[in-house]
Each structure stands twice: as C-alpha cells, then as structure tokens.
Amino acid sequence: EIVLTQSPGTLSLSPGERATLSCRASQSVSSSYLAWYQQKPGQPPRLLIYGASSRATGIPDRFSGSGSGTDFTLTISRLEPEDFAVYYCQQYGSSPPITFGQGTRLEIK
Amino acid sequence: EVQLVESGGGLVQPGGSLRLSCAASGFTFSSYWMNWVRQAPGKGLEWVANIKQDGSEKYYVDSVKGRFTISRDNAKNSLYLQMNSLRAEDTAVYYCCSGLYYFDYWGQGTLVTVSS
Numbered sequence: 001e002i003v004l005t006q007s008p009g010t011l012s013l014s015p016g017e018r019a020t021l022s023c024r025a026s027q028s029v030s031s032s033y034l035a036w037y038q039q040k041p042g043q044p045p046r047l048l049i050y051g052a053s054s055r056a057t058g059i060p061d062r063f064s065g066s067g068s069g070t071d072f073t074l075t076i077s078r079l080e081p082e083d084f085a086v087y088y089c090q091q092y093g094s095s096p097p098i099t100f101g102q103g104t105r106l107e108i109k
Numbered sequence: 110e111v112q113l114v115e116s117g118g119g120l121v122q123p124g125g126s127l128r129l130s131c132a133a134s135g136f137t138f139s140s141y142w143m144n145w146v147r148q149a150p151g152k153g154l155e156w157v158a159n160i161k162q163d164g165s166e167k168y169y170v171d172s173v174k175g176r177f178t179i180s181r182d183n184a185k186n187s188l189y190l191q192m193n194s195l196r197a198e199d200t201a202v203y204y205c206c207s208g209l210y211y212f213d214y215w216g217q218g219t220l221v222t223v224s225s
Contacts, residue, residue, distance in 0.1 A: 032210065033210050033211075035210070035211035035212075037154075037212075039154075043217075044204055044206075044215035044216065044217055044218055045154065045204075045212070045215060046215070047211060047212060050210070050211040050213075051210075051211075056213065057213075088153065088154055090156075090212075092209065092210040092211070097156070097159065097168050098144075098156040098159070100153060100155065100156065101153075102153045103153045103154075
C-alpha cells in the first residue's frame with residue numbers, strides 16, 4: 001500500500017501570502033496518478049489538480065501542482081480568503097488502488 | 110449540470126445492514142468508473158470501493174472486504190453500496206464520486222452512524 005504523508009499538518013498564513021503544501025509518497029507514484037483536493041467545512045472535496053500539475057475545470061491559476069516520484073507540491077501563489085480550507089493529496093496505484101494523504105489544514109494567521 | 114445525490118444513510122446498530130444509493134444526472138454515467146469515499150467525523154478521506162463502467166471489475170479497501178458490496182444500474186443511472194456487518198468504525202459521511210485516477214464529480218454525502 002502506498003502511504004501519502006502530507007506536511008505540515010497545519011499551515012498558518014495571511015491573505016496575500018504564498019502557500020506551499022507537501023505530499024510525500026512511501027513509494028514512487030506515477031505523475032499521471034496524483035491529484036489534489038480542497039475541502040471546506042460541510043462540503044464535499046473539490047478537485048483542484050490532477051496528473052500532478054493539470055488544473056481542473058474552473059480552478060484559478062493561483063493554484064499550481066508540481067513534483068514527481070515520491071515528492072509532490074501544491075502551491076497557492078497568493079492566498080485569497082476563500083482558500084483557507086483543508087487540502088488532500090490522492091494517488092491511484094496498485095493495491096489498494098487509491099489512497100489519500102491525511103490532509104493539511106490551511107488557516108488564517 | 111452534473112449532480113450526484115446520495116441517500117440511504119442513517120442510524121444502525123452494530124452488526125446491522127444498510128444500503129446506500131447514489132443517483133447521477135447531467136453526465137454519461139455509464140462511461141465512468143464510480144466510487145464510494147467516506148469521511149469519519151473530524152477525520153480525513155478514505156476511499157472505500159470502486160466499480161468499472163460495466164460492473165465487471167470491483168475493488169475494495171481491505172477493511173470492508175467481505176462486508177460491503179458495490180454495484181451499479183446504468184439503466185437507472187444509479188450506484189449502490191450494500192453494507193453488512195456494520196461496525197462502529199464504519200461511522201462516516203459516505204460520498205459517491207466519479208472517475209478512476211482522480212475524482213472530478215462528488216455528491217454531498219450521506220451520514221451513516223453505527224451505534225447501539
């Protein structure tokens with residue numbers, strides 16, 4: 001089973017700042033199979049990034065994804081008030097097919 | 110507009126059964142892998158099961174194997190999750206979502222509470 005470890009657990013920043021979220025895999029993950037989601041309280045997750053670096057439909061270009069192998073990063077270039085939420089990475093692999101990271105909470109400083 | 114609407118959640122005793130449904134509209138349901146993903150209260154996301162477009166392949170997380178069964182009815186644009194031998198640790202919001210490598214459409218979820 002591929003374990004995804006996200007860091008930090010909580011990130012405290014101010015609007016306008018840059019956010020860098022990390023997702024590290026216990027084994028190599030194909031870049032095609034790494035995604036990022038945003039979840040706000042009481043809502044389902046929303047797909048932000050797929051294929052490690054492709055933005056989903058309607059996602060602002062301040063969100064970007066990068067990385068390969070075992071290290072992946074979600075960057076929010078300039079935080080807006082609506083960006084404060086929990087972020088999850090997710091991979092598709094072999095067995096079990098799909099796993100999520102434990103999440104990073106992005107909170108207002 | 111794409112819609113996924115889950116139903117069937119509720120309170121059930123340990124050892125009991127429940128059947129969740131997910132009604133899909135606004136996209137070609139029969140062309141997509143479909144999934145159930147759950148989230149325990151205050152916790153992260155856990156993928157539970159998925160099913161291929163024609164129902165010929167199904168996969169489960171180890172913790173539900175032998176207890177949960179995923180199925181679909183493409184004629185009714187519906188996804189199901191039959192949950193048997195429920196345990197307290199199955200308490201969660203259950204989401205249905207579409208896709209194989211990543212999940213682009215999600216429902217609002219249905220809450221399952223397993224408690225005596």
